[in-house]
Amino acid sequence: MTDPVFAAFTAxxxxxxxxxxxxxxxxxxGITAPDHVSADNLVKLPRVGRQRAxxxxxxxxxxxxxxxVVELLVGAGLAAKLAAGVSEVLGPDAGRRLRDDPWRLLLxxxxxxxxxxxxxxxxxxxxxxxxxxxxxxLVALTLRTATRDGxxxxxxxxxxxxxxxEGVDDVAAAVLAAVESGDVLEHEPPxxxxxxxxxxxxxxxxSLARYGMAEDAVAENIAxxxxxxxxxxxxxxxxxxxxxxxxxxxxxxxQVLAAGVSLLTGGPGTGKSRTVASVVKLLESKGVELAxxxxxxxxxxxxxxxxxxxATTVHRLLGAQGMTGxxxxxxxxxxxxxxxxxxxASMLDVxxxxxLLEACGDGTHLLLVGDPAQLPSIGPGHVLGDLIDSxxxxxxxxxxxxxxxxxxxxxxxxxxxxxxxxxxxxxxDREVVxxxxxxxxxxxxxxxxxxxxxxxxxxxxxxxxVQVVTPVHRGPAGTIxxxxxxxxxxxxxxxxxxxxxxGDRVVATANHLDLDPVGFAxxxxxxxxxxxxxxxxxxxxxxxxxxxxxxxGDLKHGWAITVHRAQGSEWPGVVVVLPPEAGxxxxxxxxYTALTRAQRHLSIVHASGAALARAVREVDVKPRRxxxxxxxxxxxx
DNA sequence: TGAGGTGT
Numbered sequence: 001m002t003d004p005v006f007a008a009f010t011a012x013x014x015x016x017x018x019x020x021x022x023x024x025x026x027x028x029x030g031i032t033a034p035d036h037v038s039a040d041n042l043v044k045l046p047r048v049g050r051q052r053a054x055x056x057x058x059x060x061x062x063x064x065x066x067x068x069v070v071e072l073l074v075g076a077g078l079a080a081k082l083a084a085g086v087s088e089v090l091g092p093d094a095g096r097r098l099r100d101d102p103w104r105l106l107l108x109x110x111x112x113x114x115x116x117x118x119x120x121x122x123x124x125x126x127x128x129x130x131x132x133x134x135x136x137x138l139v140a141l142t143l144r145t146a147t148r149d150g151x152x153x154x155x156x157x158x159x160x161x162x163x164x165x166e167g168v169d170d171v172a173a174a175v176l177a178a179v180e181s182g183d184v185l186e187h188e189p190p191x192x193x194x195x196x197x198x199x200x201x202x203x204x205x206x207s208l209a210r211y212g213m214a215e216d217a218v219a220e221n222i223a224x225x226x227x228x229x230x231x232x233x234x235x236x237x238x239x240x241x242x243x244x245x246x247x248x249x250x251x252x253x254x255q256v257l258a259a260g261v262s263l264l265t266g267g268p269g270t271g272k273s274r275t276v277a278s279v280v281k282l283l284e285s286k287g288v289e290l291a292x293x294x295x296x297x298x299x300x301x302x303x304x305x306x307x308x309x310x311a312t313t314v315h316r317l318l319g320a321q322g323m324t325g326x327x328x329x330x331x332x333x334x335x336x337x338x339x340x341x342x343x344x345a346s347m348l349d350v351x352x353x354x355x356l357l358e359a360c361g362d363g364t365h366l367l368l369v370g371d372p373a374q375l376p377s378i379g380p381g382h383v384l385g386d387l388i389d390s391x392x393x394x395x396x397x398x399x400x401x402x403x404x405x406x407x408x409x410x411x412x413x414x415x416x417x418x419x420x421x422x423x424x425x426x427x428x429d430r431e432v433v434x435x436x437x438x439x440x441x442x443x444x445x446x447x448x449x450x451x452x453x454x455x456x457x458x459x460x461x462x463x464x465x466v467q468v469v470t471p472v473h474r475g476p477a478g479t480i481x482x483x484x485x486x487x488x489x490x491x492x493x494x495x496x497x498x499x500x501x502x503g504d505r506v507v508a509t510a511n512h513l514d515l516d517p518v519g520f521a522x523x524x525x526x527x528x529x530x531x532x533x534x535x536x537x538x539x540x541x542x543x544x545x546x547x548x549x550x551x552x553g554d555l556k557h558g559w560a561i562t563v564h565r566a567q568g569s570e571w572p573g574v575v576v577v578l579p580p581e582a583g584x585x586x587x588x589x590x591x592y593t594a595l596t597r598a599q600r601h602l603s604i605v606h607a608s609g610a611a612l613a614r615a616v617r618e619v620d621v622k623p624r625r626x627x628x629x630x631x632x633x634x635x636x637x
Numbered sequence: 638t639g640a641g642g643t644g645t
Contacts, residue, residue, distance in 0.1 A: 352642095564640055581639085590640095
């Protein structure tokens with residue numbers, strides 16, 4: 001009979017060097033408990049020689065801390081695989097720390113309050129829901145849950161209410177304990193110089209220390225860069241690159257030369273890219289050291305193509321050191337750049353921005369380029385929006401559309417949505433077509449009909465240049481079902497290599513930037529042109545690529561992709577589907593991002609009823625609570 | 638309560 005803790009430990013893959021198969025073979029070799037583990041016994045395993053047995057034995061000993069954690073977890077009826085995360089978050093001393101305070105388990109994202117309570121009951125005997133350690137953990141949990149909606153802070157009252165709902169009696173003591181532990185920070189409301197009155201204490205907020213500190217760091221470092229900047233070149237230098245730039249675009253260039261931190265904003269087609277290219281050209285000619293980056297691999301790749309100057313992800317620029325590690329570039333070892341340009345800045349969250357700013361030495365100029373109307377960052381914070389709202393950082397907003405379709409229905413619709421209005425557009429030329437549908441099954445049928453029949457027939461747009469965009473993966477009008485239906489119509493086949501056939505459209509779901517000749521970036525769409533032995537040849541818009549077996553798991557069918565993944569790409573024809581089940585996730589940025597993917601034709605299959613107009617009307621269906629705008633006004637106002 | 642990125 002195998003020791004249950006030992007069995008759980010070996011099955012959870014926590015023994016370094018021991019594969020799944022070998023783990024299953026342990027009982028056969030008579031190893032069913034920790035004290036059976038020795039080199040002499042391990043050598044009885046199939047395919048294990050003396051040397052490997054010795055190595056496995058020592059790696060077992062080194063995994064003792066994880067074993068201790070598994071013992072605690074299994075004793076409480078919890079999954080042993082949590083142990084890896086526990087050790088990562090709590091360190092080698094995790095077992096003792098969990099025994100001291102079982103609610104520390106809540107530091108892991110996958111853990112619920114009920115799980116932590118179970119561990120507490122198992123570990124503490126006589127555990128009490130009024131335990132101050134539980135209250136403290138609940139404060140942090142409440143704040144962490146809020147970060148999933150992008151908030152960096154919550155009002156104190158809201159945290160207290162959440163604590164009461166979990167049965168905590170002394171809520172003030174719980175907040176105090178959380179603040180004293182250092183995990184949580186308390187913030188006074190912004191000081192109002194206009195009034196003599198004390199700030200309202202109910203406006204106090206709480207943050208998780210890591211985000212509270214990141215927000216402080218962003219504000220302080222913006223102020224530092226603003227204060228230490230020297231003009232790079234006289235404004236007259238702009239003339240050299242100014243041909244073809246409109247006045248606002250020229251202003252943006254002038255601003256980069258003068259200001260430590262400046263912003264360049266505007267919707268698709270307003271010439272942000274063009275302006276950035278001019279900035280780069282000018283600075284290169286002056287021999288200025290430049291660093292170009294973007295939050296995603298695809299945006300970085302595009303920035304590089306556009307400027308003809310090397311660009312990387314912000315993470316790579318800063319020398320990111322793995323999942324939990326920090327960045328090699330920081331205040332001690334700043335970036336070797338006089339000017340740093342970051343594109344797609346709407347995707348910057350508060351922690352990455354703090355790291356970026358800390359890595360900018362005194363006198364470095366930073367230009368952030370982005371569109372605040374597009375989808376917000378995944379991580380917490382509202383950096384680009386807060387910088388704009390603060391009013392203390394110079395902003396150039398580009399508003400003039402420079403595309404040939406400037407006066408067209410897509411542009412009118414997009415401009416309306418950007419401003420919060422769902423306008424009726426007249427489109428006799430069928431640049432925009434609204435297709436109402438009842439329910440998501442009908443919506444899905446309409447999509448297939450549009451792509452395979454109506455659009456090519458009536459508008460002479462080839463299906464290969466039409467992209468379907470949907471908010472969701474699941475359901476009849478989600479990416480999964482739509483791709484099945486579209487493959488059946490556009491490129492039927494049985495999927496010889498990993499479900500793909502020559503002619504399939506694919507989308508990348510991870511970066512593989514280092515493959516030979518160019519590699520591909522997350523979100524890039526391509527077409528399969530050939531199959532090899534466990535490999536695929538794919539033509540991405542950036543060039544052809546041979547995708548090895550190891551990277552095939554990061555490709556999916558790409559006729560229909562999510563709005564999130566479509567951000568940053570455009571197609572001649574776009575079909576946007578809004579199924580009823582996506583009603584709850586519709587927001588102005590999502591709708592705006594979806595429809596601005598279209599260059600010449602936009603079909604909207606509308607099955608989400610009143611939710612669409614509501615989403616567009618409300619500024620932000622879920623506004624993010626942050627302190628950054630107020631902090632910036634404090635530092636720079 | 639959906640969807641989304643980066644790093645070794």
